[in-house]
Amino acid sequence: MAQAESVGGDLQLVHLTKMFATFTAVDDLNLVIPKGSFFALLGPSGCGKTTTLRMVAGLEEPTSGQIMIGEKDISFERPYRRPVNTVFQSYALFPHLDIFENVAFGLRRRKVKEVKSQVEAILSLVELDGFARRMPAQLSGGQQQRVALARALINKPEVLLLDEPLGALDLKLRRQMQIELKRIQVEVGITFVHVTHDQEEAMTMADTIAVMNGGKVEQMGSPTELYENPRTTFVANFLGQSNLISGKVFERSDDLGVELYGNRIRVPRSRTSSNSDSLWVGVRPEKINITLADRPIPAANVIPGVVTDASYIGVSTQYLVKTAWSEELMVFEQNLLNSGARPGDSVNLSWDPAHTFALDANQDVDAGVEVPEADS
Amino acid sequence: MPTATSTRSPSQPVLKTPSQIHRARVWFRSHLILLVGIVVLGYMFLPVFVVVALSFNEPKSRLTYTFDKFTFNNWLHPCQVGDMCTAVGTSLKIGILATIGATLIGTLMAFAIVRHRFRGRAVTNLLVFLPMASPEVVMGSSLLTLFVAAKFPLGFWTILIAHIMFCISFVVVTVKARLAGLDPRLEQAAMDLYADEWQTFRRITLPLVMPGIVSAALLAFSLSFDDFIVTNFNSGSTVTFPMFVWGAAQRGIPPQVNVIGTAMFLFALTLVLISQLLGARRRRRLG
Numbered sequence: 167m168a169q170a171e172s173v174g175g176d177l178q179l180v181h182l183t184k185m186f187a188t189f190t191a192v193d194d195l196n197l198v199i200p201k202g203s204f205f206a207l208l209g210p211s212g213c214g215k216t217t218t219l220r221m222v223a224g225l226e227e228p229t230s231g232q233i234m235i236g237e238k239d240i241s242f243e244r245p246y247r248r249p250v251n252t253v254f255q256s257y258a259l260f261p262h263l264d265i266f267e268n269v270a271f272g273l274r275r276r277k278v279k280e281v282k283s284q285v286e287a288i289l290s291l292v293e294l295d296g297f298a299r300r301m302p303a304q305l306s307g308g309q310q311q312r313v314a315l316a317r318a319l320i321n322k323p324e325v326l327l328l329d330e331p332l333g334a335l336d337l338k339l340r341r342q343m344q345i346e347l348k349r350i351q352v353e354v355g356i357t358f359v360h361v362t363h364d365q366e367e368a369m370t371m372a373d374t375i376a377v378m379n380g381g382k383v384e385q386m387g388s389p390t391e392l393y394e395n396p397r398t399t400f401v402a403n404f405l406g407q408s409n410l411i412s413g414k415v416f417e418r419s420d421d422l423g424v425e426l427y428g429n430r431i432r433v434p435r436s437r438t439s440s441n442s443d444s445l446w447v448g449v450r451p452e453k454i455n456i457t458l459a460d461r462p463i464p465a466a467n468v469i470p471g472v473v474t475d476a477s478y479i480g481v482s483t484q485y486l487v488k489t490a491w492s493e494e495l496m497v498f499e500q501n502l503l504n505s506g507a508r509p510g511d512s513v514n515l516s517w518d519p520a521h522t523f524a525l526d527a528n529q530d531v532d533a534g535v536e537v538p539e540a541d542s
Numbered sequence: 543m544p545t546a547t548s549t550r551s552p553s554q555p556v557l558k559t560p561s562q563i564h565r566a567r568v569w570f571r572s573h574l575i576l577l578v579g580i581v582v583l584g585y586m587f588l589p590v591f592v593v594v595a596l597s598f599n600e601p602k603s604r605l606t607y608t609f610d611k612f613t614f615n616n617w618l619h620p621c622q623v624g625d626m627c628t629a630v631g632t633s634l635k636i637g638i639l640a641t642i643g644a645t646l647i648g649t650l651m652a653f654a655i656v657r658h659r660f661r662g663r664a665v666t667n668l669l670v671f672l673p674m675a676s677p678e679v680v681m682g683s684s685l686l687t688l689f690v691a692a693k694f695p696l697g698f699w700t701i702l703i704a705h706i707m708f709c710i711s712f713v714v715v716t717v718k719a720r721l722a723g724l725d726p727r728l729e730q731a732a733m734d735l736y737a738d739e740w741q742t743f744r745r746i747t748l749p750l751v752m753p754g755i756v757s758a759a760l761l762a763f764s765l766s767f768d769d770f771i772v773t774n775f776n777s778g779s780t781v782t783f784p785m786f787v788w789g790a791a792q793r794g795i796p797p798q799v800n801v802i803g804t805a806m807f808l809f810a811l812t813l814v815l816i817s818q819l820l821g822a823r824r825r826r827r828l829g
């Protein structure tokens with residue numbers, strides 16, 4: 167990770183570690199979050215996202231390591247002296263103050279003038295005009311969440327920490343708020359650190375995503391890079407879905423020749439994150455063509471198989487195809503192409519070598535496979 | 543049920559009786575809570591009504607306990623009997639001072655127990671219950687021994703010290719319950735929004751814990767104002783209102799005692815009413 171050249175107000179986490187008794191919640195985290203960027207922390211429940219944010223906000227003391235904004239070390243600064251505001255996962259609205267006073271709280275503490283006009287402006291931004299004199303308990307979950315957002319945003323901090331700020335909203339409102347949040351972020355140029363479970367949310371909103379697992383960053387990069395070029399099985403499975411097939415390298419030239427249970431395929435070197443000869447060869451389900459066995463094969467990497475399941479889901483048809491070694495591969499076929507494959511048919515699965523990636527075989531294949539949303 | 547009636551018209555009278563019983567049962571069931579409520583409330587308030595009624599009584603002799611004649615005289619001249627008003631004054635003074643002292647110390651203790659992890663916290667938590675659990679007679683007599691041994695003159699100050707002592711536990715328990723229910727993230731949110739420690743306490747913690755502190759204070763006052771046993775041991779020659787009533791009971795209780803009782807009751811009622819009205823007004827403003 168580039169760490170030496172820091173510019174302006176970048177948020178930097180340097181060897182940041184947090185232990186609760188003997189349990190390491192955040193493990194030697196190193197991140198540089200450029201000023202003004204939209205950064206997403208994505209990871210499964212309990213991986214240390216909230217703990218990381220709390221350390222940045224000053225609500226939890228790091229066990230070791232540093233937090234810097236620009237050149238300034240804020241690791242042990244009191245929370246109210248940090249140019250950082252938080253949208254809490256649990257909202258934490260003040261129950262004895264009405265919405266107006268909740269939102270105005272930060273301005274009043276800093277003795278800012280023109281509180282009224284600013285509060286009204288931000289309330290209308292989150293579409294809560296007319297709610298100013300209600301109490302928090304009289305609002306729905308989604309409305310409370312928007313108040314929490316307004317209450318933090320109104321202070322125009324250097325860094326805004328958002329801990330799953332859209333979790334309680336319904337899909338339509340969530341999409342709307344995502345666009346709105348992104349617009350606000352671009353407009354005010356504040357650094358957003360956005361924590362989420364929702365990979366789609368992270369992909370659509372963030373400039374950079376860090377995928378966290380067990381207190382560590384598994385991989386960091388742009389949404390495209392993470393999706394197209396995952397470097398661990400966890401990322402390959404957690405971000406979208408992947409077919410991972412065990413393979414052995416038989417040739418190293420401009421690209422790699424890899425044998426998958428007797429099927430020889432090619433993998434670009436740039437998409438191989440291991441020097442080992444045993445690899446997990448990965449390909450995304452939507453990159454695979456499915457063709458009946460007697461038809462011409464459109465791409466160079468080929469594996470034959472038998473269709474075991476086909477489900478039509480509108481935009482695509484999802485196939486499960488069993489290979490000779492009994493692994494079930496997933497294929498998403500756009501409903502434009504229509505191979506006509508049915509369960510029981512013998513088919514060829516083929517894909518462009520450029521769409522193949524390879525990971526070190528020394529990892530759990532099922533790491534990060536999504537268990538259907540247990541919590542939110 | 544038209545089908546039932548048409549096919550079974552001859553047996554209708556037979557059907558009617560069970561349905562009447564059924565209706566009575568439904569009526570009884572739906573009004574049961576009301577009935578029980580009235581009985582229990584009556585049970586609770588009967589003594590209060592007696593006190594109110596007797597405050598307008600003009601007894602024929604000092605020793606009768608019957609309602610003889612209606613009069614406003616007791617209300618117009620409450621201080622007519624002996625030193626009763628002095629005793630009430632002493633009780634009020636002790637009550638107020640004990641409330642302030644116990645609420646202050648007890649609230650601080652509650653904060654310490656809930657918010658700070660110090661050595662001996664668990665023990666403190668337990669010991670706080672001790673004065674509540676030990677019998678008042680024991681507490682009163684042992685305090686007396688203590689004061690006498692220390693050659694501390696008995697009177698106003700010994701009563702006050704004793705009252706503060708036994709009120710503290712109740713304050714701690716009441717405030718602690720409220721404080722334990724307070725989400726620490728609210729204070730963290732305030733700190734995140736530029737409130738320093740003092741502002742966070744003043745703007746968030748205190749207002750949210752206030753209902754607990756107020757009820758603790760009211761409880762402390764009523765405990766102190768009421769107390770007879772502990773006071774009786776440690777009062778020396780000072781006479782509080784409960785002691786006056788006790789003394790007077792030997793010679794017949796003057797009806798003015800009921801005036802004080804009723805006045806206290808009305809005062810408490812007014813407080814409750816005011817708080818209810820304020821709450822209702824706030825809700826209306828918001829709604």
Ligand SMILES: Nc1ncnc2c1ncn2[C@@H]1O[C@H](COP(=O)(O)OP(=O)(O)OP(=O)(O)O)[C@@H](O)[C@H]1O
Pocket residue numbers: 186189191209210211212213214215216217218255363
């Ligand atoms: N105060 C604490 N004491 C002990 N363990 C804690 C404490 N706070 C968090 N943890 C543990 O640290 C780990 C990380 O917690 P954290 O709240 O950061 O998870 P998260 O990634 O935000 O999860 P979620 O997505 O469910 O919000 C969890 O295993 C949690 O049990």
Ligand SMILES: [Mg+2]
Pocket residue numbers: 215216217255329
């Ligand atoms: Mg969390």
